[in-house]
Amino acid sequence: MKTVIIGGIAGGLSAASQIKREDHGAQVVVLEKSGDVSYAACGMPYNLFYKDKPVEDLYAMSLEAIRKERGIDYRLHNEVVTIDPLRKEVTVVDHQLSREYRESYDYLVYATGNQPNRLTLPGFDDADVFYFKTLDDTRLVKSIIYEKSPSNVILIGSGYTNLELVDVLYNMKIKPVILEKSATILPSFAEEIRAKVLEKLEEKGIKLHTNVDITEKQGSVVRTTTRDFEAGMVVVSIGVRPNTALFSSAGGELGVGGAVKVDRFLRTNLPDVFAAGDCAEHYVRQLGRNGYMPLGPVANKQGRLAGSNIVNSNAMKEFYGIDQTAVFKFFDLTVATSGLSERQLQENGANYVKVYVDTSTRGAFPGGGTMRVLLLFEEGTGLLLGGQMIGQDVVAKRLDVLATGIYKQMTVFELAELDLSYSPLYSPVWDPLLIAANKAIKYV
Amino acid sequence: MKTVIIGGIAGGLSAASQIKREDHGAQVVVLEKSGDVSYAACGMPYNLFYKDKPVEDLYAMSLEAIRKERGIDYRLHNEVVTIDPLRKEVTVVDHQLSREYRESYDYLVYATGNQPNRLTLPGFDDADVFYFKTLDDTRLVKSIIYEKSPSNVILIGSGYTNLELVDVLYNMKIKPVILEKSATILPSFAEEIRAKVLEKLEEKGIKLHTNVDITEKQGSVVRTTTRDFEAGMVVVSIGVRPNTALFSSAGGELGVGGAVKVDRFLRTNLPDVFAAGDCAEHYVRQLGRNGYMPLGPVANKQGRLAGSNIVNSNAMKEFYGIDQTAVFKFFDLTVATSGLSERQLQENGANYVKVYVDTSTRGAFPGGGTMRVLLLFEEGTGLLLGGQMIGQDVVAKRLDVLATGIYKQMTVFELAELDLSYSPLYSPVWDPLLIAANKAIKYV
Numbered sequence: 080m081k082t083v084i085i086g087g088i089a090g091g092l093s094a095a096s097q098i099k100r101e102d103h104g105a106q107v108v109v110l111e112k113s114g115d116v117s118y119a120a121c122g123m124p125y126n127l128f129y130k131d132k133p134v135e136d137l138y139a140m141s142l143e144a145i146r147k148e149r150g151i152d153y154r155l156h157n158e159v160v161t162i163d164p165l166r167k168e169v170t171v172v173d174h175q176l177s178r179e180y181r182e183s184y185d186y187l188v189y190a191t192g193n194q195p196n197r198l199t200l201p202g203f204d205d206a207d208v209f210y211f212k213t214l215d216d217t218r219l220v221k222s223i224i225y226e227k228s229p230s231n232v233i234l235i236g237s238g239y240t241n242l243e244l245v246d247v248l249y250n251m252k253i254k255p256v257i258l259e260k261s262a263t264i265l266p267s268f269a270e271e272i273r274a275k276v277l278e279k280l281e282e283k284g285i286k287l288h289t290n291v292d293i294t295e296k297q298g299s300v301v302r303t304t305t306r307d308f309e310a311g312m313v314v315v316s317i318g319v320r321p322n323t324a325l326f327s328s329a330g331g332e333l334g335v336g337g338a339v340k341v342d343r344f345l346r347t348n349l350p351d352v353f354a355a356g357d358c359a360e361h362y363v364r365q366l367g368r369n370g371y372m373p374l375g376p377v378a379n380k381q382g383r384l385a386g387s388n389i390v391n392s393n394a395m396k397e398f399y400g401i402d403q404t405a406v407f408k409f410f411d412l413t414v415a416t417s418g419l420s421e422r423q424l425q426e427n428g429a430n431y432v433k434v435y436v437d438t439s440t441r442g443a444f445p446g447g448g449t450m451r452v453l454l455l456f457e458e459g460t461g462l463l464l465g466g467q468m469i470g471q472d473v474v475a476k477r478l479d480v481l482a483t484g485i486y487k488q489m490t491v492f493e494l495a496e497l498d499l500s501y502s503p504l505y506s507p508v509w510d511p512l513l514i515a516a517n518k519a520i521k522y523v
Numbered sequence: 524m525k526t527v528i529i530g531g532i533a534g535g536l537s538a539a540s541q542i543k544r545e546d547h548g549a550q551v552v553v554l555e556k557s558g559d560v561s562y563a564a565c566g567m568p569y570n571l572f573y574k575d576k577p578v579e580d581l582y583a584m585s586l587e588a589i590r591k592e593r594g595i596d597y598r599l600h601n602e603v604v605t606i607d608p609l610r611k612e613v614t615v616v617d618h619q620l621s622r623e624y625r626e627s628y629d630y631l632v633y634a635t636g637n638q639p640n641r642l643t644l645p646g647f648d649d650a651d652v653f654y655f656k657t658l659d660d661t662r663l664v665k666s667i668i669y670e671k672s673p674s675n676v677i678l679i680g681s682g683y684t685n686l687e688l689v690d691v692l693y694n695m696k697i698k699p700v701i702l703e704k705s706a707t708i709l710p711s712f713a714e715e716i717r718a719k720v721l722e723k724l725e726e727k728g729i730k731l732h733t734n735v736d737i738t739e740k741q742g743s744v745v746r747t748t749t750r751d752f753e754a755g756m757v758v759v760s761i762g763v764r765p766n767t768a769l770f771s772s773a774g775g776e777l778g779v780g781g782a783v784k785v786d787r788f789l790r791t792n793l794p795d796v797f798a799a800g801d802c803a804e805h806y807v808r809q810l811g812r813n814g815y816m817p818l819g820p821v822a823n824k825q826g827r828l829a830g831s832n833i834v835n836s837n838a839m840k841e842f843y844g845i846d847q848t849a850v851f852k853f854f855d856l857t858v859a860t861s862g863l864s865e866r867q868l869q870e871n872g873a874n875y876v877k878v879y880v881d882t883s884t885r886g887a888f889p890g891g892g893t894m895r896v897l898l899l900f901e902e903g904t905g906l907l908l909g910g911q912m913i914g915q916d917v918v919a920k921r922l923d924v925l926a927t928g929i930y931k932q933m934t935v936f937e938l939a940e941l942d943l944s945y946s947p948l949y950s951p952v953w954d955p956l957l958i959a960a961n962k963a964i965k966y967v
Binding site (some may be wrong): 089119206375401402405407444476477478479483484487493496500501502503504 | 533563565566571818819820821823843844845846847848849850851852857859861886888917918920921922923924925927928930931933937940941942943944945946947948949950952953954956
C-alpha cells in the first residue's frame with residue numbers, strides 16, 4: 080500500500096507517522112514544497128525573542144529522524160502541481176533538482192494548510208510588509224528586527240497572532256500600533272473578556288485604532304481614510320484561507336469557509352483522497368456540523384485519524400470533532416475560550432445566560448493573581464455551552480475543565496459539584512470555576 | 524430561628540455565612556474555643572517561610588468583618604462543654620470571662636474539626652515536640668525556628684503535611700530527617716508516582732527511614748529499635764482523628780473512621796443537629812458510601828450545605844460528595860490525585876488497568892518541565908477510575924480535568940477526544956493527558 084501526502088507540516092506528518100505506526104511495511108511519501116520539515120507554528124512569535132535560537136528549533140523532529148526513525152520518504156522542496164484522481168497519481172516538481180515527475184498513490188492525503196489573506200492595496204507588496212505565517216516569514220521578520228532594529232511596528236489586524244506579536248515586540252522595545260478594520264477586536268470573545276484585553280493595551284500605552292480603512296502604503300507610511308501612520312515595519316494578519324487550488328482543480332469539492340469538504344471519516348469527494356488540518360473542514364461537536372477552525376491540535380488529530388483510516392479502511396473511525404478551544408498569551412494575561420461563543424449562540428437563536436466572576440487565583444500566596452471566568456449556559460437547564468477566561472496564573476489548564484465539561488455536556492449545577500484540587504499554592508479553597516458555577520446556578 | 528455552631532474554622536464559618544446569606548434575619552451563634560477565627564490551615568507550612576508575615580494573615584476574614592459584614596455572633600475562647608439534645612441547648616465556658624452559660628438552639632451545627640494523633644511514648648510531651656495542626660502550633664514552631672535557629676529537624680510520619688514541611692524547612696536550611704513507621708510513604712499513590720517523590724528526596728539528600736519503630740525521646744535524641752536520631756526539633760504528623768467526644772457524650776452516633784455519622788443531608792442522629800467538615804464523614808461518590816477524608820474544600824462545601832439545609836429544612840439537598848481529589852507541593856514537583864487509589868481498587872476487587880506516561884509539559888519553551896501522568900481505568904470499558912500526576916509546571920489544574928472526567932464517568936476513549944487548550948507556552952500540542960489517554964486506549 081502506498082500513500083502520498085501533499086504537505087508535511089502538522090496534518091501531513093501526523094498522517095504519515097500514524098500510517099507507519101500502524102503498518103510498518105506501508106510506503107509513505109510526503110511531498111513538502113517548502114524547505115522546512117514539520118514545525119510548531121504557534122511557537123513562531125516567541126522565537127523572535129531569542130536572537131541566537133535558530134527558527135529550526137521549532138522543528139518537530141529532524142529530516143533524518145523522520146526518514147530513519149519513522150521510515151517516511153519525506154521530500155523537501157517537492158511541490159505537487161496537479162492531482163490526477165482517475166489515474167491516482169500526482170505530478171511533482173522537485174525545485175532542488177529542477178525536474179518534474181509523477182508519483183502514483185493508493186491513498187492520497189491532502190494536507191496543504193492555509194495561507195494568510197493578503198492586503199491588495201498599493202504598496203503592500205513591499206519588502207517591509209510581512210505576513211507572519213511560515214517559518215520563512217519568521218526568518219524574514221527576525222532578520223529585520225535584528226539587522227534594522229526598527230523602533231516601531233504597525234500591525235494590521237487584531238487576531239490572536241497579531242496580539243501575540245504585540246506582546247513579544249513590545250517586550251523587545253519595538254513599539255506596536257494596531258490597525259483594525261472592524262469596530263471591535265476578538266469577536267469570538269464576550270465583551271467582558273475583551274474589555275480586559277483593551278485595559279491591558281491601555282496600561283501598556285499601546286494604541287489600537289478600530290474602524291480603520293487603509294488606502295495605501297507609501298514607503299514607511301500607511302495611509303488610511305482618516306490619517307497616516309508610520310513605522311519601521313508592517314505585519315499584516317487579516318485572516319487565513321485554506322490552500323485548495325490544487326484540490327479543486329482536480330475536481331475536489333469545497334465546503335465551509337472554502338475549505339476542503341470532508342466527511343466524518345475525513346474522506347473528500349475524490350476517491351481514496353483524505354484531507355486533514357488547516358486546509359480542511361473541522362467537525363464542531365456542539366453544532367453537529369463542520370466548521371473551519373485551523374489550529375495545531377486539530378491538524379494533528381485529523382492527520383492521525385486520516386492515517387489510521389487509511390490503514391484500517393474496512394474499520395474507519397469518525398473524527399470526533401472539536402469544541403473550539405483556543406488560548407493565547409497577552410502580556411501577563413492568558414486568554415482562553417472553549418465551546419460556543421456568544422456570537423454563535425446569538426446566530427443560532429439559543430436561549431442562553433451569561434455570568435462572570437472576578438476572583439483571585441490562589442489566595443494570598445506568591446505567584447497568584449486575578450482571573451475573570453465567564454460562563455455561557457442554557458436557560459432553564461443550565462447546560463454549559465461555552466466558557467471563557469482571562470487572567471494571570473493558571474488560566475489555560477483551568478479552561479480545560481470547562482472544555483471537559485462541554486464535551487461531557489455538563490450543567491453548571493454539576494460544575495459546582497466538582498471536587499477540584501486545592502492547596503493554597505494552586506488555588507483558593509473555592510476554585511474560580513466553582514465560584515463562577517455557584518453564581519451561575521442562581522441564574523439558570 | 525436560632526442556630527448554634529460549635530467550631531468556627533472551615534465548616535463552621537461556612538455554615539454560619541450560608542445561613543445569613545439565605546436568611547438575613549436568622550440568628551447565628553458561633554462558639555469557637557480557640558482565639559483564632561477561621562483560617563487557611565493548608566497555608567500554615569508556607570507561612571513559616573516568612574518571618575515578618577504574621578500567622579494571622581491566614582485568617583479568612585477578620586472577627587470584625589465576620590460580625591459586622593456577615594452579621595454572625597462569633598465568639599472566640601468560647602468552648603462548648605456539653606450538648607443537651609433534649610432541651611436543645613449547649614453549655615459553654617467563656618475562657619476569657621471565666622464564666623459558664625447556656626445557649627439554646629433550634630439547630631445545631633457540629634463542626635469541631637479533628638486533632639492530630641499523638642505519640643504516647645516517653646519524652647514526646649516535651650516542649651520541643653510539635654504537632655503542626657493549628658495556628659497555635661504554627662506560632663510555636665515559628666518561634667522556635669526564628670528564635671532557636673535549629674539546624675535540623677526530625678519529622679515523624681510522611682503524610683502530605685510532613686512532606687510539605689520537609690520542602691519548606693529544607694529551603695529554610697533546616698535539614699530534615701523523616702522517620703516513617705510503615706514500609707512505604709504515600710499509600711494512596713501508585714508506586715510509579717511514589718518513586719518520583721523518593722527520587723526527589725534522594726536528589727536533595729534528605730534521609731527517609733522507613734519501618735522505623737520509635738521507642739522514646741530523650742532530650743534531643745529520638746531512639747528507635749535500631750538506632751538513635753538527634754535534632755533541634757521534632758514534628759509529629761501521624762494522622763488525625765475527628766473531634767467527637769462532645770458529640771458522642773450527648774448520644775451522638777459515630778461512623779467511618781470514628782467520625783460523626785451523617786446522612787446525605789448532613790444530619791446526625793441527634794434531632795436538628797447537623798455536622799460538617801473534619802469531624803464528620805464525607806460521601807465518596809465513586810464508592811457510593813461515606814468515607815473520611817478531611818480536607819479544606821470538603822469542609823467548606825459541607826458547611827455551606829448544612830447551613831443551606833437548615834434554612835431550607837423543607838427542601839433539603841443531598842451532599843453531592845467528593846472524588847478524593849488532593850494535591851501537594853514537594854520542591855519543584857506538584858503531586859496530585861483524584862478518584863480511587865490503586866489500593867482502594869484492590870480492596871474493592873476491581874478489574875482495573877494502570878498506565879502511565881512521562882511527557883514534557885510545554886514543548887521547548889521556558890518554564891516547562893516534565894510530568895508523569897498515571898491513569899487507572901476499568902478493564903473492558905475504559906471507565907476512568909482514578910488519575911494521579913506528578914511533575915513540574917501545571918499539574919494541579921491539569922489534574923482537575925481528570926477530576927472532572929471522574930465526576931462525569933468518562934472513559935479513557937472520551938478523554939482522548941478532549942479538545943484541550945494549546946499554545947506552546949502552556950502545553951505540547953498533544954497535552955500530557957491526551958498522550959496518557961492515547962496510551963490507555965490500547966490497554967482497555
